[in-house]
Amino acid sequence: MQLANYLFFSTGCEEALAFYAQCGLGRVTQLKRHGADGMPIASETMRGKVMHARFEGPGILFFASDNHDAEPMRGSAHMLIMDDRDRTDRLFARLAEGGEVTTPLAVQAWGSYYGKFTDRFGVQWMLDCLA
Numbered sequence: 001m002q003l004a005n006y007l008f009f010s011t012g013c014e015e016a017l018a019f020y021a022q023c024g025l026g027r028v029t030q031l032k033r034h035g036a037d038g039m040p041i042a043s044e045t046m047r048g049k050v051m052h053a054r055f056e057g058p059g060i061l062f063f064a065s066d067n068h069d070a071e072p073m074r075g076s077a078h079m080l081i082m083d084d085r086d087r088t089d090r091l092f093a094r095l096a097e098g099g100e101v102t103t104p105l106a107v108q109a110w111g112s113y114y115g116k117f118t119d120r121f122g123v124q125w126m127l128d129c130l131a
Contacts, residue, residue: 005078007064007123008071013050016121017064023094026057034066042068077116077124085113088129095119 009016021027034051035041049066062078082088092105098120105115105127113129 002061005062005076007062007073008067009050009064009121010068010070011045011049011066012121013053013064013066016119016123017050017053017055019119019121020055020095023091024057025091026055026060028053029056030054073122073124077126079126079128082127082129083131085129085131088113088127092117092127095125 007013007016017028031053032039032051033047034049035047036051039051041047046066046068051065053064055062055064060080080091082091089105092115096117096119099117101115101117103114103116105113108114111130113131114127116124116126118124
């Protein structure tokens with residue numbers, strides 16, 4: 001058994017996945033589009049948008065798609081457990097670019113070097129470095 005997040009976007013899935021790849025998290029390993037190759041389509045505005053994508057990198061697995069009835073993301077976050085403070089700083093800065101930092105990276109009361117933000121696509125992230 002493995003738990004993996006599934007991100008729902010209204011129409012920005014492909015842009016978000018490209019951004020995550022550019023940040024060095026991994027790459028899209030599977031992508032199906034609404035209306036392509038016999039895939040169903042809810043409306044013409046969804047044609048060509050991402051119906052289902054798999055994103056993978058070292059220690060990373062999540063899925064994503066565009067949905068005509070997607071709701072704003074809330075109540076969940078990707079949490080990356082890191083082991084290098086410099087790498088944590090760089091990744092935090094890249095992923096948070098254009099988003100909103102809610103907890104700046106700092107050593108927290110529980111001892112972790114931790115920070116939290118919502119990226120420009122509405123996805124919440126937490127980076128926790130124990131080093």
